[in-house]
Amino acid sequence: MDSSEDLAIESTSNHEAYAMQPADLYAMDLGNLMVFDPRASFSSPAECLEKARELIQALSDKLYELPATVDKVGRLVTLPPPTTRLPREKPLPKPRPPTKWEQFAQKKGIKKRKRSKLEYDDQTDEWRRRHGYKRVNDENQIPWIEARDTDEPGVDPFEKLKSDKKERVAKQEKNQLSNLKAAAKKGGKGALPSTLQLAATSLPITGSKTPTKRMNKDEIGFAAGLASTATASGGKFDKKLPGEKAPKQTGKHRKFLPVVGSKGQSSKEKEQLGNVLSKVLAKYNHDILDVGKAVSKYNVEEEGKRAQENKKAGGKGLRKFSGKDRSAKKGGLFNKKSGGSRAGGGSGGKSGGSKKPLGTKSAGSFKGKAGGGSAKRK
Amino acid sequence: MLRIVKPKTKRAKRMLEKRAPKVDENVKRLMLLQGTKSSSLIKNVISDLYHLKKAGGAAVKFSRKNDNVRPFEGGGETSLEFLSAKTDCSLFAFGTHSKKRPNNLVIGRMYDHHVLDMIELGVDKYQSIAQLGGGRKAAPQEGSKPCFAFLGDAFESKPELAHLKEMLLDFFRGEEVETINVGGLDRVFVCAAAGDKVYLRHCGIELKKSDESKFPRVELVEVGPCFDISIRRSRKPSEDLRREAMKMPLKTAKKKVKNVKGDSLQGKIGKIYMPKQEVEGMALAKMKGLKRERRQAAAAKAAAAADTPAKEGDGSVVAEETPTQKKARL
Structure with missing residues (x-):
């Protein structure tokens, strides 16, 4: 009382x-x-x-x-404030705990300073917004990027801008999540902003890289049913929890194919057995000598040896130019080094070598030069 | 593994913000339910309570029977708490009728969607709004702020009645306001304790011209619902929960309002900043006096006058009212 x-x-x-x-x-x-x-x-x-x-x-x-x-x-x-105090409906709102950056800034004494919303854009001679649509130095609006010596060949700077932006966004999202997690851990559910929630995603399967699909209600029920019957007695003598329902899908752990085939088709079971038999036989195939196969195998080996000797003697195989020059796409204003030509020459050497080892020495070298030349001119 | 879940639409976001805990809370919403068995009387009570509270969406009435709501039994409030969270209601009224407890009405409050306290009332006598005709002329406006009159010292001495007093105040007081239109006072809840019984009357107020004083004379007209109530069971809030629920927000200093001043004589005074008016560039009707020759002649005349010493005087008065600062009464 x-x-x-x-x-x-x-x-x-x-x-x-x-x-x-x-x-x-x-x-x-x-x-x-x-x-x-x-x-x-x-x-x-x-x-x-x-x-x-x-x-x-x-x-x-x-x-x-x-x-x-x-x-x-x-x-x-004008009424005076009420004197009878009544209980609140909900707890007092909690202040948001500081983020990791805010903690760091406080430690270092970094203060927020106000920046104007508008900024002068030299290129268009206009005042433009600092952020958002039609902003100053909008990356999406740049018509070209000048090449620099430090540029890596074969990298599209436009693609790089895009991927960098994506990375930044992903990083920010990661930070936000970790801040929210810390807030939830420290201050409980009420510490999160009212419009946000943290929800559990399904656990990834160890060893697999692909993210798991979220299970729906039926799938979870099915899995629970399987788990509950996965005992020696098939779940018969297990104690049921209060409120536990009977497993949704029971029985059928194995499936047998029909022995007799349908019309126009041989029996599937027969086919399966045949497959197993051929697999077993293939494993012990080396015990059985096939003269014709042995001869052809010997011939191929000999041919291979001869080709190698030829190569050592100085014959380089056929060269082929097969590189794509990406600089052509952007009008050559960026990326003046034509990395494509080098790559093309290299790959040509590799692919041509084994194909035509004999009699095309001079022709091959000529083709290679021609290919390189044309790439440079581009 | 956790992920952030955000509302998908702006509307949903607004809804969540509306339901979030606030420093200045909104009006407590009432949900009305009935058990598996209820009499016509208790149904009338529930629909009348709904009628009293429904203005501004402050009441939700459930029409289905509720089997698993048993407020005073262990675990019988889970369903109530679920519904409270779903509809964002922190007051509830639950009506049942049984042989043991005829015409039973359980009223209660929630804190953070958990039951805070409850009182079980037996309705012995009841007159609905329809029976009393709603007071006709004296019928109060929907959603107006009611007055309360409590009579009898039992509301102070008896703990369960003190509890009921607080609960009734919490149920019907409506919005907390700073100013009120005195002429708009049109309803009163009269609660009188007589022995074990409580008379609860909902009356309309009629303001009439008074002969004795300069203030109007008040007349009360019963508009219904009117109850004769007896208290059955009750559950008080646990001490720590009540302490938690009674917490007051720290009073923050009011934000300074710029350019508005209060004056006891003049009332509210605002300051308006006007941009400088460009009179030079204005398109006006051309007048003879402004023609160049005449202007030059006037300038020559002024130059001649400047040779004689200028009069001193009214400069300070002009400085008082600059063109950029003008006072305006709001």
Whole structure:
């Protein structure tokens, strides 16, 4: 009964705070438009209404005495704050815990400084927004990028800008998540902003790189059913948890194919057995000598040896130019080094070597030169 | 593995913001339910309570029977708490009717979507809004702020009645306001304690011209609903939960309002900054006096006058009202 006493004490303490009426000792809470008469006595409900009228009259008179402004709609009275304290509906909002950056900035004494929204753009001779649509130095609006000595060949700077931006966004998202996680850990659920929630994603399977799909309700039910029957007794003697339902999909752990084939088709089971047999036989294939195959194998080996000797003697294989020159796409204003030509020459050497080892020596070298030349000219 | 879930639409975001804990809270919303068995009386009570609170969307009425709501039994409030979280209501009224407890009405409050306290009331006598005709002329406006009149010292001495008093105030007081139109006072809840019974009357206020004083005379007209109530069971808030719920926000200094001053004599005074008016470039009707020859002649005349010493005087008065600062009464 402690709380009840508490209530009683509170009401009396409120009583003291009420303004006293000169004629009667009514307890008034003008902020809540409440009036309380502990002394009232009555014998019937009709009489109590008459008493209540007096109380309300006193309240109304008191209200008319308060400072007021007269408006078109009537007399607007300024009410004092309510004296009866009532419990809140929800807990007080918690302040957001500082992010990692804010902590760091505070430690280092870094202060936010205000920057103007507009900035002067030299290229267009205009005042433009610092951020957002039509901003100063918008990366998406650059028509060209000048090449530099430090540029890596074969890298599209436009693509690089895009990928860098993506990386920055991903990094920011990661930081945001870690900040929210820290906030939730420190201050509980209420510490997160009201519009955000942290939800669990399904766990990744160890060893696999592909992210797992989120299981839907049926799939979870199915998995739970399988797990509950995965005992020696098939889940027969397991104790059920309160509220646990029977597994959704039971039975059928194996599936057998029909023995007899359908119309126009041989039996699937027969096919499967045949596959198994051929696999087993293939494993022990080397025990069986096929003369024809052995001869052809010997011939191929000999040919290979001869080709190698030829190569050592100085014959380089056919060269072919097969590189794509990417600098052509952007009009050659960036990336003046034509990395494509070098790559093309190299690959040509590799692919040509084994194909035509004999008699095309000079032709091959000529082709290679020609290919390189044309790439340079581009 | 965690991921951030954001609302997908702006509307959903606004909804979440509306439901978030705030320093200055909105009006407590009431949800009305009934059990598996309820009498026509208790149904009327519920629909009348809904009628009283529905203005501004402050009440939600469920029409289906609720089997698993048993407020005073262990675990019987989970359903209530779920519905409270779903509809964002922190007050509830649950009506049932049984042989043991005929015409039973459980009213209660929630804190953070958990039951804070409850009172079980037996409705012995009831007159609905329809029966009393809604007071006709004296019918209060929907959603107006009510007055409260409590009579009898039992509201102070008896803890359960003190509890009921606080609960009734919390149920019907509506929005917390700073100013009120005195002529707009049009309803009052009269609660009178007589022995074990409580008379609860909802009355309309009629303001009439008074002969005795300069303030109007108040007349009360019963508009319904009117109850005769007896208190059955009740559950007080646990002490720590109540302490938690009674926490007050720290009072922050009011943000300084620029360019507005208060004056006891003149009232509210605002300052307006006007941009400099460019009179030179204005397109005006051309006048003879402004022609070049005449201007030159006037300038020559002024130069002649400047030889004689200029009068001193009214410079300070002009400096008082610069063209950029003009006072305006709001």
